[in-house]
Amino acid sequence: xxxxxxxxxxxxxxxxxxxxxxxxxxxxxxxxxxxxxxxxxxxxxxxxxxxxxxxxxxxxxxxxxxxxxxxxxxxxxxxxxxxxxxxxxxxxxxxxxxxxxxxxxxxxxxxxxxxxxxxxxxxxxxxxxxxxxxxxxxxxxxxxxxxxxxxxxxxxxxxxxxxxxxxxxxxxxxxxxxxxxxxxxxxxxxxxxxxxxxxxxxxxxxxxxxxxxxxxxxxxxxxxxxxxxxxxxxxxxxxxxxxxxxxxxxxxxxxxxxxxxxxxxxxxxxxxxxxxxxxxxxxxxxxxxxxxxxxxxxxxxxxxxxxxxxxxxxxxxxxxxxxxxxxxxxxxxxxxxxxxxxxxxxxxxxxxxxxxxxxxxxxxxxxxxxxxxxxxxxxxxxxxxxxxxxxxxxxxxxxxxxxxxxxxxxxxxxxxxxxxxxxxxxxxxxxxxxxxxx
Ligand code: NAD
Numbered sequence: 001x002x003x004x005x006x007x008x009x010x011x012x013x014x015x016x017x018x019x020x021x022x023x024x025x026x027x028x029x030x031x032x033x034x035x036x037x038x039x040x041x042x043x044x045x046x047x048x049x050x051x052x053x054x055x056x057x058x059x060x061x062x063x064x065x066x067x068x069x070x071x072x073x074x075x076x077x078x079x080x081x082x083x084x085x086x087x088x089x090x091x092x093x094x095x096x097x098x099x100x101x102x103x104x105x106x107x108x109x110x111x112x113x114x115x116x117x118x119x120x121x122x123x124x125x126x127x128x129x130x131x132x133x134x135x136x137x138x139x140x141x142x143x144x145x146x147x148x149x150x151x152x153x154x155x156x157x158x159x160x161x162x163x164x165x166x167x168x169x170x171x172x173x174x175x176x177x178x179x180x181x182x183x184x185x186x187x188x189x190x191x192x193x194x195x196x197x198x199x200x201x202x203x204x205x206x207x208x209x210x211x212x213x214x215x216x217x218x219x220x221x222x223x224x225x226x227x228x229x230x231x232x233x234x235x236x237x238x239x240x241x242x243x244x245x246x247x248x249x250x251x252x253x254x255x256x257x258x259x260x261x262x263x264x265x266x267x268x269x270x271x272x273x274x275x276x277x278x279x280x281x282x283x284x285x286x287x288x289x290x291x292x293x294x295x296x297x298x299x300x301x302x303x304x305x306x307x308x309x310x311x312x313x314x315x316x317x318x319x320x321x322x323x324x325x326x327x328x329x330x331x332x333x334x335x336x337x338x339x340x341x342x343x344x345x346x347x348x349x350x351x352x353x354x355x356x357x358x359x360x361x362x363x364x365x366x367x368x369x370x371x372x373x374x375x376x377x378x379x380x381x382x383x384x385x386x387x388x389x390x391x392x393x394x395x396x397x398x399x400x401x402x403x404x405x406x407x408x409x410x411x412x413x414x415x416x417x418x419x420x421x422x423x424x425x426x427x428x429x430x431x432x433x434x435x436x437x438x
Pocket of ligand 1: 010030
């Protein structure tokens with residue numbers, strides 16, 4: 001089978017690499033010439049554990065290749081996956097301009113029947129728009145073959161993307177024809193050998209499934225953050241509450257860790273897009289509006305605690321960030337809480353110096369020289385008023401506290417991820433601020 005992936009970002013590159021790794025012939029297409037040149041020279045545009053090995057192996061074997069031109073490579077394909085970005089538009093809805101422009105190209109250049117698969121996260125009705133655009137192009141070319149459109153939302157997590165793709169909990173495919181269903185079954189057969197389901201459904205339901213999944217996860221995060229903030233006021237400890245509720249199998253242990261709010265390229269934009277979609281259909285999604293509000297406030301929670309400790313005026317104060325990316329094991333800075341926290345501290349006159357094991361280069365594109373960067377966790381502490389744990393990279397879990405103490409001006413820790421033990425740090429002479437803990 002020959003597979004074209006259009007859009008070679010997190011999702012497109014992982015999808016292309018993993019499909020080629022099970023023996024398929026894959027061509028990843030992107031309009032970003034620099035990205036494609038780099039990929040051809042073995043330079044990946046993102047940090048994702050395990051990805052480079054798979055890309056190298058399959059590029060060398062000839063099963064995986066890269067191109068900037070869909071027109072040049074689409075002939076004889078069985079699938080064209082659309083994996084381009086769907087950023088937040090001006091009104092909060094998903095901006096579909098990249099998806100629809102790829103659809104138009106497919107209609108213009110396809111030379112045989114194939115299945116066009118929307119893998120980008122898109123609102124209900126998008127596959128239909130894609131289908132109409134392709135059909136109109138085919139008609140204007142007097143073409144006598146058809147093209148099926150299917151929806152196959154992606155559920156991978158950055159940082160764990162390879163495992164998620166290779167051993168998915170489930171694969172969801174929205175289809176309209178038996179032919180597309182059979183082809184997708186064949187394509188994904190190697191990925192469901194673990195017994196996890198390949199779920200076929202109608203296209204609108206598949207499109208909605210992706211938004212509903214992300215909205216549910218974002219809801220869990222905002223819920224526990226809201227409870228954590230109430231715990232602080234009432235004298236309860238959210239770490240105990242989390243264990244107490246998480247052992248109920250109806251609730252589950254995952255995604256109920258309090259912190260400094262969700263970020264990344266998906267939850268914020270997908271919650272916004274779903275709320276907008278609700279508005280368009282005259283249905284107010286009140287829960288999700290609250291989820292977003294709670295999250296926006298939570299991103300400032302450490303700044304509130306800093307003001308509690310140091311007062312409103314932070315001029316001449318300096319703060320060290322451990323971690324910048326929106327979560328560990330990725331260099332993705334999109335909507336990272338670190339951006340809100342740093343901007344608020346800078347606005348109040350403070351200085352920020354940051355260390356991150358992977359995301360410094362990416363962070364420089366966000367902050368430029370407005371913050372300082374260090375290539376060592378401990379050097380970054382020098383003369384700082386406090387340490388802020390922003391991203392829970394593994395290397396921050398068990399620091400040498402004597403080195404932390406001797407580096408900092410004041411022995412104060414703001415733990416944005418509740419990974420440290422308050423009583424242990426207190427016994428070592430630190431002042432500790434967590435999220436909803438006591
Ligand atoms: P990304 O921004 O990393 O990559 C998108 C790529 O598409 C870019 O390289 C861009 O140059 C390319 N592109 C844009 N227009 C193009 C065109 N006309 N032809 C060829 N290439 C084009 O995006 P991403 O994070 O991979 O996300 C892609 C989609 O997948 C989004 O809808 C996103 O919501 C969804 N998604 C993302 C994740 C994730 O963890 N990042 C997970 C699941 C789903």
